Amino acid sequence: METRTQTDKTVDLTKEEVRTPSFDVSSLAGQGDPMLAQNPVMIDVRGLHVYYGDFLAVKNVDMPIRQNEITSLIGPSGCGKSTVLRCFNRMNDLIETARVEGVIEYHGVNLYGDSVDPVEVRRRVGMVFQKPNPFPKPIYDNIAFGPRIAGWNGKMDDLVEESLRRAALWDEVKDKLHESAYALSGGQQQRLCIARAIATSPDVVLMDEPCSALDPIATLKIEELMLDLKKDYTIIIVTHNMQQAARVSDRTAFFSVDVSERGRTGYLVEFARTQDIFTKPEKKQTEDYITGRFG
Amino acid sequence: MTDTRAHFHGELADLEQTLLNVADQAEQMVQMAVEAVCLPDMDLAAQVVRLDVKIDQTYLDVHNRWMQLMALQQPMAGDLRMMSVLLHLNTTLERMGDQCVNIAKMAQVTYGLPRSETIIAHLREMGDLVRPMIRTGVEALVRRDLDEARLLPAMDEPVDRLNRNMYKEVVECGPDPELLEWATRMMLVARALERIGDQVVDIAEQTAFLLTGDLMEFNDDAFSGGQPLGG
Numbered sequence: 160m161e162t163r164t165q166t167d168k169t170v171d172l173t174k175e176e177v178r179t180p181s182f183d184v185s186s187l188a189g190q191g192d193p194m195l196a197q198n199p200v201m202i203d204v205r206g207l208h209v210y211y212g213d214f215l216a217v218k219n220v221d222m223p224i225r226q227n228e229i230t231s232l233i234g235p236s237g238c239g240k241s242t243v244l245r246c247f248n249r250m251n252d253l254i255e256t257a258r259v260e261g262v263i264e265y266h267g268v269n270l271y272g273d274s275v276d277p278v279e280v281r282r283r284v285g286m287v288f289q290k291p292n293p294f295p296k297p298i299y300d301n302i303a304f305g306p307r308i309a310g311w312n313g314k315m316d317d318l319v320e321e322s323l324r325r326a327a328l329w330d331e332v333k334d335k336l337h338e339s340a341y342a343l344s345g346g347q348q349q350r351l352c353i354a355r356a357i358a359t360s361p362d363v364v365l366m367d368e369p370c371s372a373l374d375p376i377a378t379l380k381i382e383e384l385m386l387d388l389k390k391d392y393t394i395i396i397v398t399h400n401m402q403q404a405a406r407v408s409d410r411t412a413f414f415s416v417d418v419s420e421r422g423r424t425g426y427l428v429e430f431a432r433t434q435d436i437f438t439k440p441e442k443k444q445t446e447d448y449i450t451g452r453f454g
Numbered sequence: 455m456t457d458t459r460a461h462f463h464g465e466l467a468d469l470e471q472t473l474l475n476v477a478d479q480a481e482q483m484v485q486m487a488v489e490a491v492c493l494p495d496m497d498l499a500a501q502v503v504r505l506d507v508k509i510d511q512t513y514l515d516v517h518n519r520w521m522q523l524m525a526l527q528q529p530m531a532g533d534l535r536m537m538s539v540l541l542h543l544n545t546t547l548e549r550m551g552d553q554c555v556n557i558a559k560m561a562q563v564t565y566g567l568p569r570s571e572t573i574i575a576h577l578r579e580m581g582d583l584v585r586p587m588i589r590t591g592v593e594a595l596v597r598r599d600l601d602e603a604r605l606l607p608a609m610d611e612p613v614d615r616l617n618r619n620m621y622k623e624v625v626e627c628g629p630d631p632e633l634l635e636w637a638t639r640m641m642l643v644a645r646a647l648e649r650i651g652d653q654v655v656d657i658a659e660q661t662a663f664l665l666t667g668d669l670m671e672f673n674d675d676a677f678s679g680g681q682p683l684g685g
Contacts, residue, residue, distance in 0.1 A: 439667025449531045451459030
């Protein structure tokens with residue numbers, strides 16, 4: 160039975176604060192698999208509509224995202240999955256005409272509330288993009304950049320090492336921390352971007368097609384990393400690769416698209432445990448998409 | 455609707471058709487095996503053994519094709535359930551063929567022994583009950599018909615009853631040692647037919663799984679509903 164118990168954490172999104180990392184720098188010990196069924200809802204999406212000007216891009220999304228789970232968003236091109244993902248850290252604010260209706264609660268706080276500071280939202284909800292986009296700086300500075308801006312004044316070396324270890328990159332870069340990030344391979348650059356995202360101690364990491372520019376081995380490394388990271392983070396991933404969604408995610412949201420003369424409007428067809436989506440989806444539309452019968 | 459995986463779905467349909475053909479052959483083998491015992495007819499018994507060799511070859515061929523589809527196509531959702539059903543069906547049909555061979559061999563080893571007409575009548579009755587079960591089980595799968603699949607436990611019930619009563623009939627064949635030897639072998643024939651009936655019920659359970667996504671045990675008490683396995 161789906162319950163929507165929220166996290167009991169209280170959050171203040173109104174201003175930036177100087178924070179120490181939420182993890183213990185001295186320890187890398189895992190915390191075991193969380194009990195999936197009991198995980199509280201961290202981001203609760205209710206009745207979400209996204210507009211670009213007058214145009215309705217995505218309609219009527221209800222989706223409880225649970226803590227320490229990996230949630231994947233799948234569906235055909237133009238179904239609005241990236242648009243929905245970008246609502247979770249208010250990246251759509253950067254598009255002038257974008258407008259959101261409905262509620263997205265993060266730890267019970269409306270992300271689109273009047274007093275919410277989008278910069279603070281983005282610190283707590285990190286993002287990794289399709290193409291690795293390291294800063295044109297040394298590896299070390301890529302990680303240290305965010306915490307420095309946030310005014311963090313702990314031991315930066317420890318934070319850099321811990322972030323790189325968490326992103327499973329430390330052993331490959333520890334001897335060249337002051338070399339350019341551009342010298343790394345694509346897969347390494349993407350893991351650097353993950354390390355950079357978690358250096359500001361978010362509790363949610365958004366990934367928008369994080370492996371689409373990577374080779375199969377680099378892809379599997381990122382997937383393994385995601386499974387490790389979910390002990391400490393809540394991950395939401397947009398992927399075109401259904402096998403990837405099946406391999407890594409706990410829950411899957413399948414989006415589709417309505418085409419009218421006014422354009423294409425995305426909507427959520429089915430949101431369920433990944434094992435159910437890929438073995439016995441409830442909706443015929445999901446079944447048809449997953450088995451390749453669509454058009 | 456466009457099928458973007460038309461080649462894969464074609465191969466899946468071919469695999470299903472191969473197994474449906476095997477099921478037809480199994481139905482025919484049941485009739486031949488029972489007749490081989492009841493007439494008795496040694497040529498029929500030998501034919502059953504030869505047909506089973508073909509079923510065994512098809513079993514290996516289907517297994518290889520199944521492995522390839524699984525490895526190369528990574529089926530999902532309804533396709534994945536169909537793959538599971540086909541793997542199960544392949545094993546079940548191969549075992550049905552083996553049970554027919556068991557019956558045919560009993561015809562061979564009892565040839566020339568005295569017989570009980572009562573037992574023969576009951577074995578024929580079992581055969582006449584089991585063959586329509588195979589037909590119904592296969593049709594339920596072909597038509598994707600859950601209601602038809604759920605008919606199978608009730609059809610299996612008289613087969614089980616005849617098998618249970620066989621013990622008493624065998625005991626009544628004493629004290630003639632030759633008749634008793636023949637009757638004891640016939641108990642194994644009844645047992646083989648009873649097993650084939652159970653295997654058809656298994657096929658019906660697989661059909662229900664294909665259609666609902668839940669693996670159900672069609673036990674006798676709940677054949678109208680079915681009990682999900684594993685809680």
